[in-house]
Every structure is written in C-alpha cells, then in structure tokens.
Amino acid sequence: xxxxxxxxxxxxxxxxxxxxxxxxxxxxxxxxxxxxxxxxxxxxxxxxxxxxxxxxxxxxxxxxxxxxxxxxxxxxxxxxxxxxxxxxxxxxxxxxxxxxxxxxxxxxxxxxxxxxxxxxxxxxxxxxxxxxxxxxxxxxxxxxxxxxxxxxxxxxxxxxxxxxxxxxxxxxxxxxxxxxxxxxxxxxxxxxxxxxxxxxxxxxxxxxxxxxxxxxxxxxxxxxxxxxxxxxxxxxxxxxxxxxxxxxxxxxxxxxxxxxxxxxxxxxxxxxxxxxxxxxxxxxxxxxxxxxxxxxxxxxxxxxxxxxxxxxxxxxxxxxxxxxxxxxxxxxxxxxxxxxxxxxxxxxxxxxxxxxxxxxxxxxxxxxxxxxxxxxxxxxxxxxxxxxxxxxxxxxxxxxxxxxxxxxxxxxxxxxxxxxxxxxxxxxxxxxxxxxxxxxxxxxxxxxxxxxxxxxxxxxxxxxxxxxxxx
Amino acid sequence: xxxxxxxxxxxxxxxxxxxxxxxxxxxxxxxxxxxxxxxxxxxxxxxxxxxxxxxxxxxxxxxxxxxxxxxxxxxxxxxxxxxxxxxxxxxxxxxxxxxxxxxxxxxxxxxxxxxxxxxxxxxxxxxxxxxxxxxxxxxxxxxxxxxxxxxxxxxxxxxxxxxxxxxxxxxx
Numbered sequence: 006x007x008x009x010x011x012x013x014x015x016x017x018x019x020x021x022x023x024x025x026x027x028x029x030x031x032x033x034x035x036x037x038x039x040x041x042x043x044x045x046x047x048x049x050x051x052x053x054x055x056x057x058x059x060x061x062x063x064x065x066x067x068x069x070x071x072x073x074x075x076x077x078x079x080x081x082x083x084x085x086x087x088x089x090x091x092x093x094x095x096x097x098x099x100x101x102x103x104x105x106x107x108x109x110x111x112x113x114x115x116x117x118x119x120x121x122x123x124x125x126x127x128x129x130x131x132x133x134x135x136x137x138x139x140x141x142x143x144x145x146x147x148x149x150x151x152x153x154x155x156x157x158x159x160x161x162x163x164x165x166x167x168x169x170x171x172x173x174x175x176x177x178x179x180x181x182x183x184x185x186x187x188x189x190x191x192x193x194x195x196x197x198x199x200x201x202x203x204x205x206x207x208x209x210x211x212x213x214x215x216x217x218x219x220x221x222x223x224x225x226x227x228x229x230x231x232x233x234x235x236x237x238x239x240x241x242x243x244x245x246x247x248x249x250x251x252x253x254x255x256x257x258x259x260x261x262x263x264x265x266x267x268x269x270x271x272x273x274x275x276x277x278x279x280x281x282x283x284x285x286x287x288x289x290x291x292x293x294x295x296x297x298x299x300x301x302x303x304x305x306x307x308x309x310x311x312x313x314x315x316x317x318x319x320x321x322x323x324x325x326x327x328x329x330x331x332x333x334x335x336x337x338x339x340x341x342x343x344x345x346x347x348x349x350x351x352x353x354x355x356x357x358x359x360x361x362x363x364x365x366x367x368x369x370x371x372x373x374x375x376x377x378x379x380x381x382x383x384x385x386x387x388x389x390x391x392x393x394x395x396x397x398x399x400x401x402x403x404x405x406x407x408x409x410x411x412x413x414x415x416x417x418x419x420x421x422x423x424x425x426x427x428x429x430x431x432x433x434x435x436x437x438x439x440x441x442x443x444x445x446x447x448x449x450x451x452x453x454x455x456x457x458x459x460x461x462x463x464x465x466x467x468x469x470x471x472x473x474x475x476x
Numbered sequence: 477x478x479x480x481x482x483x484x485x486x487x488x489x490x491x492x493x494x495x496x497x498x499x500x501x502x503x504x505x506x507x508x509x510x511x512x513x514x515x516x517x518x519x520x521x522x523x524x525x526x527x528x529x530x531x532x533x534x535x536x537x538x539x540x541x542x543x544x545x546x547x548x549x550x551x552x553x554x555x556x557x558x559x560x561x562x563x564x565x566x567x568x569x570x571x572x573x574x575x576x577x578x579x580x581x582x583x584x585x586x587x588x589x590x591x592x593x594x595x596x597x598x599x600x601x602x603x604x605x606x607x608x609x610x611x612x613x614x615x616x617x618x619x620x621x622x623x624x625x626x627x628x629x630x631x632x633x634x635x636x637x638x639x640x641x642x643x644x645x646x647x648x
Contacts, residue, residue: 037481041488048489052496058569060497061504067627136602136627153597208570208596 029346029467036101043087046223050079053216057209067135074128075207081121082203085165085196086227088114093230094337103339104280105472112172119169126162154201161199168192183293193231200224235334243332245269248308250285250329253322256389260357261323262300262311265331273336275303276343277364278444280472281335283310289321294334298361298446298472300390302368311390313357340444340472342369347468349440351431353455355381355419355447356389361472362446363390366397373402377435381419381447385409406434419447419454431455432462439463445471507569558582561646563638565591570599573634577642584618584648587611587639593631603631610635619643 054076063069091098091111098107134144148155170176171188180188203220204210210217248267256262275281280298284291300311314322340361350371354362359380366378378398382388388407398405410421418425432438443464445455452473459469558580565574570593578586587610592603606628613622620640624632 033478037478037484040481041485044485045488045492048492052492055493055496056499056503058500058503058507060500133598151597151601202597206597208599211595 026345026347028343032101032344035097039098039101046087047080047083049219050083051076053219054079054209057216067132069132070128070135071132074125074132075209077121077128078125078203079209081118081125082196082199083223084114084118084121085192086223088118089192089196089227090230093227094234094334095230096234099337099339100343103344103470104337105339115169115172119165122162122165126159152202153205155206157198158202158206161195161197164191164195164198168195239332239334242273246273246333248331248333250325250327250331251307252327253325255323256311257387259323260311260313260389262309262390263322263325265308265310266306267308268306270303270308271305273303275299275308275336276341277302277368278340278342278361278472279336279338280340280361281308281310281333281337284332285322285325286330286332287321287325296474298338298340299336299364300360301364303364311357311360311363313389338472340446340470341365344470345370345442347440347442348372349375349437349442351377351379351435351438351441351443353379353381353431353443353445353447355451356387358446358448358452358472358474359389359394360446362444363394363397365444366394366401366403371401371403374404375441376401376403377441378403378405379434380405380407381451382407382409383411417454417457419451419458430462431458442468442470445469447473449473557646559646561642562590563640563642563645566634566637568593568630568634569595570603570630571595573603573631573638575635575638575642577639577646577648579646579648584615584643587614589635593634599630602628606631607635614639 054072059072059075062072088111091107091114094104102110130141130144130148133148134141137144137147139147149159168189168191171180171185177185204217210220246267246269248265251264251266254262254264277299280296282294282296284294295312297310297312299308301309312322314320342365348371350369352362352366352369362378366376369376376398378394380388380391380394385407388409391407395405397403408420408424410423412418412420413422413425416422416425420429431443435441438459439462441464443455443459445452445459447455452471456469456471460466560576560578562576563574565572572591573593574590576588576590577584578588589603589607589611592607593599594603606625609625610622610632614620616622620636620643622636
C-alpha cells in the first residue's frame with residue numbers, strides 16, 4: 006500500500022506533471038487484482054499437482070513424460086477457463102481492461118491453451134505407451150477402450166482444434182461472422198465433454214478430495230458467470246428497457262442514425278463512447294447481433310447509434326420500421342470518460358469510428374480550448390456527422406480538424422501521403438499532446454497506426470484509448 | 477502488467493507453488509517411513525485385519541518386503557497350514573489392495589486379488605494388468621520375493637505386502 010501512495014506525493018510536489026485522475030488509480034487496483042488472481046490460479050493447479058507428490062514422479066523417463074502431460078493438461082485447462090471468463094462480459098473485467106483489451110487477451114491465449122492441451126494428450130499417450138509397452142497408436146486404442154470417459158475427451162480435443170483453427174486470422178476471414186460464431190460456441194461443448202475424464206482417469210481429483218471441490222468450483226464459477234452475464238443480465242435489461250426504434254435518419258449513403266426510445270435507461274449506467282450488441286427484431290434481422298457504439302450521450306429514455314450497414318444488413322437497417330423491438334447486450338467498453346487520466350483530450354476518428362467520438366465529445370470533461378477533434382477520411386465527402394461535430398466543437402470550445410486525402414500505398418501511416426511528406430504527426434497536429442488523453446476509433450489497421458504515432462510521441466499507454474472495429 | 481501487479485503475482489505464485497511442493501515432499505516422506513512399518517497380522521477366516529495407516533510405497537519399499545523374507549525360509553516349513561488365507565488390506569495412494577493365498581501341501585497354489593487399486597481409471601487399468609503378472613511370478617517363486625512390475629509400483633507393493641501378511645498368518 007505504501008507503494009501506491011508514493012507516486013501521488015511526488016506528483017503533488019512536481020506541479021508540472023498533470024494530476025492523474027483518481028478513477029485511473031481505482032481501475033488499476035482492480036486490474037492488478039484480477040491479473041494477480043489469474044497468475045495465481047495457474048500456480049495453484051501446479052501446486053495441486055506437487056502437493057499430491059508430483060515432484061517425486063519424475064524418476065523414470067516414462068514417469069517424467071506422464072507427469073509433464075498431467076501438468077500441461079492442468080495449466081491448459083486453467084487457461085481455457087480464463088479465456089471463457091474473459092469472454093463472459095464480467096463487469097469487473099470490462100471496467101478494469103475494457104472489452105477490446107479483454108477480447109485481445111482472450112484471442113492471444115487461444116493458441117497457448119490449445120498447445121498445452123495438445124501436449125497433454127501427446128505426452129500422456131507417449132508416457133503410457135512407454136510403460137505398457139505398446140506403440141503410440143496402439144496406446145491410443147488401449148486408452149479409448151480401457152480408460153473411462155476417454156472417447157469424450159478425444160472428442161473435446163477435436164472440437165478445440167476446430168475452434169482455434171477457425172479463429173486464426175487467415176481462416177476467419179473466409180467465414181461469415183455467424184458461421185464462425187457457431188463454431189466458436191463449440192468450445193463450450195469441448196470444455197464440457199472433457200470434464201468426466203479429468204475426474205475419472207487420474208487420481209488427482211479423486212472423490213472427496215479438496216482438489217476435486219476446487220476444480221469443480223472453478224467450472225461452476227465460470228459457467229455461472231457465462232449464464233449470468235451473457236444471458237440473464239442482457240435478457241433482464243432488454244425486457245426492462247423496452248427499447249423500440251423511434252426513427253431512422255439518413256446520414257450518408259449506407260449510413261444511418263437510429264434513434265431508440267425506452268424506459269429506465271439510466272439504470273444501464275451507459276456512458277458516451279460505449280457500445281451495445283444490438284438485435285433488431287424484424288423477420289430479416291433478428292438472427293444477427295451487431296456491435297454498434299452510441300453516437301449521442303445516453304439519456305433516461307433515449308439512445309442513438311450511427312451505423313454503417315455492412316453487406317446484406319445495410320439495406321435492412323436503413324429500412325427499419327418505427328416501433329421495431331430492440332434487444333441488446335451491454336453497455337460494454339472502456340472507451341469513455343471513465344478511463345481519463347489527463348486534463349486535455351484528443352479525439353481521433355476515421356470512417357464510422359466517428360460515432361463513439363461524437364458522443365464522447367458531447368459529455369467528456371474538458372475546459373474550452375483543451376480538446377482537439379481530428380476527423381480522417383479519404384475524400385472530403387466520406388465523413389459522417391460532420392455538421393453535428395462542428396456544432397458540438399463550437400459549443401464546447403474544441404478544435405476540429407478534418408484531414409482528407411488518400412494514404413500512400415505501402416506507407417505505414419494513418420495520415421495522407423502529402424502529410425507524411427511534410428513530416429506531420431499527431432505531435433505536430435495537437436498542442437501539448439503529452440498532457441492529453443488520446444481516443445482513437447477507426448478500422449483496425451488504421452487505428453494501430455495512430456496508436457503507434459501516439460506512442461512515438463512519448464504518450465504512455467494509460468493515455469491512449471482505442472476501439473477497433475472488425476469482428 | 478504493472479510492476480506492482482507483476483511482483484505481487486510472482487510472490488504469491490512462488491508461495492503457492494512452494495507450499496504445494498512442501499506438502500508433496502511431506503506426503504512422499506510419510507509414505508516412505510510408513511512402508512517400513514511392519515504389517516499387521518492377517519486373519520485366516522476371511523475377516524481381514526486392516527492396516528490403519530496408508531502403507532504406500534516409496535523407494536524404501538523393497539527393503540520393507542525384504543525384511544520379513546529373512547524369517548520366511550525358502551523351502552516350505554513343515555508347520556505350514558493348508559487352506560485359504562486372506563492378507564491384510566494395504567492402503568496405497570491409489571486405493572486399497574488385498575490378496576488371498578491358497579496353500580495346499582506346503583506350496584502356494586493360488587493367489588487371488590480381493591481388492592486392487594481403484595482410485596481413477598488409469599490406476600484400475602494398471603493394477604488389472606499387473607495382477608496376473610504378479611500372480612504368476614509368485615506361483616513360480618513360491619514366496620513374496622518377486623520383482624516389481626514396472627509402471628505398477630503401488631500395486632506391486634500393496635499386492636506383495638498383503639501377500640506376505642497372508643503367508644505369515646499361514647506360517648508359510
């Protein structure tokens with residue numbers, strides 16, 4: 006705790022350093038706690054193995070391989086459960102890291118978890134076959150026929166491979182979102198069917214042991230979180246809010262603002278810049294759910310989103326009839342004023358990324374002259390909500406900069422080719438950038454370039470906030 | 477991860493793993509000392525005397541089964557009774573093991589496993605494989621002085637310990 010108070014004192018002495026927002030400290034404490042729990046959970050499963058006398062079972066090559074196989078299975082399963090929690094929309098995880106970072110972490114854990122589980126299968130098969138002795142292939146057959154619940158465990162492994170392979174970026178692009186999502190849901194089944202063999206084959210989780218209760222509690226906790234936060238909470242909120250489409254305003258070709266009205270919306274505690282996953286109950290659209298950000302500050306009875314319909318949903322969204330029922334999951338995301346650390350603010354948007362930027366501009370805390378809005382587009386025509394942005398900037402005292410022009414092919418920059426030649430960067434565009442929080446929303450690759458520019462201008466990670474859209 | 481989170485996580489993890497290691501070491505040590513404790517006498521009638529403490533096995537196990545062997549003469553003593561004798565129930569890490577031995581005219585004619593390690597499918601599989609091997613080795617050797625079945629250390633120890641108790645009861 007003494008560590009935590011130390012930087013505050015230093016910051017107060019050196020007045021030139023901007024005061025860090027108290028929200029940030031609270032958020033970081035939560036983030037630290039969650040990260041510590043995650044790391045310790047891995048240590049705990051290793052400790053369970055060791056407490057069972059595992060350290061003594063490395064004497065022979067067969068024993069060592071078998072023991073290693075047990076450990077990889079334990080750690081791999083722990084990672085799988087962690088991934089499921091990261092995707093379970095836990096409020097504390099969203100508040101600490103934001104949905105975007107949580108899902109990025111979820112994604113980056115996928116391959117390690119699969120490798121560990123694969124290693125578990127391979128190592129144990131080899132270890133068992135050395136004792137038998139039998140060939141590895143014969144051993145697989147022996148395991149399937151003589152050990153309890155092994156066929157299910159092999160099915161689980163197969164499903165897991167399918168889920169991870171379809172999620173590799175290259176493969177994923179070939180699928181429709183809905184198809185990919187359906188395959189992804191199989192991971193729940195994969196985890197479920199692998200539970201019996203964990204309890205029946207080994208003796209680590211033998212009946213009546215403390216380990217068995219801990220292990221089962223992990224599963225119950227994760228399953229409970231998923232059911233509660235992915236199903237019950239969204240259903241209850243949707244039913245209570247009674248959201249309906251109040252009107253659809255055309256913004257540009259293929260882009261519309263959808264106004265929604267409902268009741269008791271304050272109870273959602275939604276903030277400007279957050280997104281919901283929406284479902285519009287029309288015959289054509291009800292089976293799809295889309296993440297769209299709020300493009301106006303939420304009120305007690307109205308929400309507004311601005312969307313660019315992608316593909317076949319485009320026409321259907323602009324033709325949404327008045328009174329269409331809307332259900333939703335959310336609000337999610339840390340792309341809000343809650344994540345602020347500094348007095349100044351810079352909002353950078355490209356394309357439809359302007360939606361959350363527009364709502365942030367409406368309610369973010371800043372004094373006149375302390376905010377800059379940068380709107381980036383290929384041509385001066387494909388910018389959305391410019392009139393609204395210009396109006397808000399005038400009212401709130403923010404500077405608006407529209408930067409149009411094509412990026413030069415192959416150049417790694419978020420700015421047009423001529424701006425790159427003129428050595429323009431985020432640092433030259435924005436005065437006192439180091440004292441500002443930068444919010445960036447746009448397509449993935451473009452966003453990554455802005456983030457890189459902000460980092461090279463010396464901005465610490467805590468001052469860079471971004472939301473990237475693609476699924 | 478921030479430095480504070482990283483260091484706290486590392487500290488907590490090391491402690492947790494350290495405690496686990498320590499518990500494991502104690503478990504292993506207790507199994508080694510217990511396996512040196514003499515086995516309780518067995519009963520003739522089928523009501524088995526149960527060894528109260530887990531007598532599972534460590535590296536010291538061969539010594540444990542070796543010491544009573546000095547008193548058991550290689551040639552069958554004249555005083556050996558005929559009949560079926562149940563050995564003691566030996567608790568191993570993977571469950572209880574108990575065998576019965578049939579002695580007729582001074583020689584071991586049959587060994588039957590009454591209970592084998594049953595804690596987890598893998599250990600059931602192992603003991604089911606080891607039991608026939610142990611039986612035939614015992615019938616050949618006419619004593620509990622047979623080789624460990626590799627990969628079935630716990631089963632072997634439980635089997636031979638229970639067998640020795642049965643042989644002692646039969647004054648074989």
